[in-house]
Amino acid sequence: MSWKEELASLTQNRNNSSKLRFDEPLSKHNYFGIGGDAAAYFEVSTTGELAYVVQLKKRWKVPVAIIGRGSNLLVSDARYPGIAVRLIGEFNRLEFDQNRAHVGTGVSLPRLSKTAASHGLSGVEFALGIPGSVGGALIMNAGAWGSSFGDLVERVQVMTDEGELIDLSHDDAQFSYRHSGLKTYFCVTGAILNLTPGDAEEVANLMQNLYNQKITSQPFAEENAGCMFKNPPGHSAGKLIDECGLKGYRVGGAEVSKIHGNFILNLDNATAQDVLTLVRHIQDHVKRERGVDLEMEVQLLGF
Ligand SMILES: Cc1cc2nc3c(=O)[nH]c(=O)nc-3n(C[C@H](O)[C@H](O)[C@H](O)COP(=O)(O)OP(=O)(O)OC[C@H]3O[C@@H](n4cnc5c(N)ncnc54)[C@H](O)[C@@H]3O)c2cc1C
Incomplete structure (x- = not known):
């Protein structure tokens, strides 16, 4: 059995939204619209399946790349010989508990910004014009207008190269300008963000103003x-x-x-x-x- 057959058998008869495709053009999954085919493209919807990908990586020595929305990626013209993984399903969770957002890394930044604004929570207004995912924003410490994503982070959840989920503090994540220490883990799966209570209309107005300025200057x-x-x-x-x-x-x-x-x-x-x-x-x-x-x-x- 090859790693592809094993991966295909994992996804057969599963009652979830995960999707597996072979020989998938990665140009369809990044904002540059550039890149060769990936041997496999797997939209993973559960933590269990993500941990399975870790095992597959170890046993077959198959390369695995986690991609978010592909808005900060240049993908090679050559064929990618491994599995390109994108997080969906349970990684799209977004819940609020007072001023905290519990967010999965598949959530898009525009969705996070708009939902926080509708809850009257300030802090992510800058992110409406950034077309990435929360995962990409954590890895890159994305930012604009003097704000950076890492500044909002209280905890980050990652999966290790052993398939274990661990919880990191803000300091463990080592955020600096457009950089974090999170790249050393297999995958970033979720975060708790600390937002500031505000007036819903004011938050929405600020978010919209920053967005308008961005689309007229870039x-x-x-x-x-x-x-x-x-x-x-x-x-x-x-x-x-x-x-x-x-x-x-x-x-x-x-x-x-x-x-x-x-x-x-x-x-x-x-x-x-x-x-x-x-x-x-x-x-x-x-x-x-x-x-x-x-x-x-x-x-x-x-x-
Ligand atoms: C029009 C436009 C405007 C932009 N404006 C800004 C801006 O104002 N400020 C800014 O900072 N950036 C900006 N960006 C860049 C980009 O949107 C951000 O860097 C964003 O955070 C990347 O997120 P992504 O999900 O697209 O990541 P991707 O591009 O898919 O990936 C980026 C890196 O993160 C890794 N990664 C992604 N998700 C995970 C995960 N869950 N676990 C582990 N690794 C992961 C990938 O392997 C890759 O190394 C802009 C991009 C575009 C196209």
Whole structure:
């Protein structure tokens, strides 16, 4: 029996919403719309099945990649030889207990923001315009307008490489600018967030204002993965790229946005190689002209 047969037999006759597909184009599951096929794509709806994937990974030495909404990912053009896992079902739970949100990592940030606002809870207004999942936001410590997701976190639940669920404190998660220490675990499964009670209408207005500002200053129509580079200390990556005259610079189907220099757009069937060549060109140019190193914020999968 192969790992694929074993995985297929696991999902047969199960009465849940998990979905398994073989030879699935990963380009369908990320905001760049780029990437080769994954040998298997598994939408996992229960903790038990997620723990089973850990066992499969260990026994067959098959690579496993957890993907959220794919809004911060550049996926290789090559075939991914393992299992791409996305969390659905019980990972989409979202409950409020006074000012705390108990949230599964499959929940989208826009859903979290809107639901918190409807409960009159402040803290996640900045996240309406971030098209990721709570899992991706925890891993990346996503943020905007001076707020970062990690600041809200009281506890984080993760699954280890042994398939065990463990509970971490805010400090254990080691949040810093667009980074956390959570990547060392197999998967992040849930969190408890501390929000602040407020007036529902005021929270909703602030959320909407921040969203409106974002969609008028950043490209939203074309396929992209958000900011390509982290802001180097004391600099704005977008401003540096703009000052180097790189807005509109193109490699193959990939182009530096003319609206915001820190966004790379897939304008015309760009390949991952086009995007990476453009990234290297920008990094070399900015280093040469301004002496600053640009570090990628977008995460690579399958390279
Ligand atoms: C138009 C646009 C605007 C954006 N604006 C912002 C912004 O203002 N601020 C900002 O910070 N970001 C922004 N982003 C980037 C992105 O939305 C965030 O980084 C988001 O948090 C990523 O979440 P995701 O679910 O899409 O993660 P993915 O892109 O799917 O994954 C990102 C990384 O997290 C890992 N991962 C995801 N879920 C889990 C999990 N449950 N367990 C373990 N690992 C996991 C993946 O393996 C990968 O390494 C923007 C993106 C776009 C396309």
